[in-house]
Amino acid sequence: MNAELKPPVAEPHGESMQDGERLAAVREYWNGHVHDWKVARSPAGTREFFEEIEAYRYEKLHYLPRLVNFAAYRGRKVLDVGCGVGNDLSRFAKAGAICTGVDLAPHSIELARTNFAQRGLTGEFHVMNGERLDLPDDSFDAVFCHTVLHFTPNPQAMVREIHRVLKPGGEAIIMTVNRRSWLNALQRLMKVEIDHLDSPVFYQFTIDEFRRLLSPFAEVRIVPERFPVATKVHGGLKARLFNAMFVKAFNALPRAWTRPLGHHLMAFCRK
Template identity: 35%
Template structure:
């Protein structure tokens, strides 16, 4: 089976951020279920609105790649952007559609593999993708497609996983060191033990090279809840942002 078919079957089972420990028994696709999803996201990734600044793009044409349960897509729609969204899974498209409908909002949503985007060159002011591209078989192909569909002067905003981070270290301890296989690399551990099979994680330098066709690039690593959870407070206060699991990227076409 091709890698993206395996990625798809993983995410079809459960859209991102909708695990039972998050939704706590709420009926799937109910208002309460979506409220729990929002509550958890605001708790663990509270910095997203500051980083993205959704309201700056009122009236702009945006494409979100990998809408998942639609949490950020809702923010784009509430901010008055002209929304388009894609995802590899039917589950994500259905969930996002329902999520927006509860708020009386709509978007042009399609189930496709973003390695081939069904849009004309220069279609969008903004392409947004949070924690998605590193799951695909060929991330660099998606980045090429993003460049193609952006208008000149358009912007990409997204998040990729950071390879040298506290979370990677925790995974490496569990699946390499404590499993008696200390020779396993961080990349190998992340590929096999981080969400869908084939997940990749990067350094800021690697992402800068991946976005070299863009005229501007900014990459910033940030420490997240995923890094610090379960560490004693006194230890985690020593962790700098450059050990963070998320790398936020902004790139200008």
């Protein structure tokens, strides 16, 4: 679903039938899809498998270790909402954070547990709906939520839950997709593929819409990021032209000009 976003309003008591059906569709979709699975050459569940998809993730999202100081979370309780296979959470765990990961898809949680076991890391994992976290109020020092908010049926509910489980003064790092990004423009002009555009729910936000969505927080700073890098997931002529020409041409432009067009919006929030 790709819309001029007006996020649905959560019902005060339970999910409507429509919301329940959409949530089930989201769970089924992500049970069958793993971010960047296609780049892995090793069998799923092996240490090499996790290392291969992590290497590609941090190649295209090289801004993450620059913007997120994982080492600063040593000894702090960190929750990853929509943890997937746990590669981002593993960075917190390696730095000494006390880690909990939740995901709607049971397959992702199974892989995340295997990932941590393969690396000798400690973490707690649960199959859980991020719009309705079965976790106590004021219980985490930090919440990380990357590549998740725009795929959930009710983004407002997820933001409220993230805010609820944070301790007073706690911080949330939340990423979503910029509706006015270079990649969306390229998709419209050249019909290039965008990963997971076929998912049951796919919201996009302007910077102002995202800021309004984050209104429960006392402080919000939004940083547009994710500029062109060579794709390893897609093939064909368009992918070759993208890698050989577009990436270099776009990144040669002054970043001050292109900053608002970043495909990802990274929000740094404080309760």
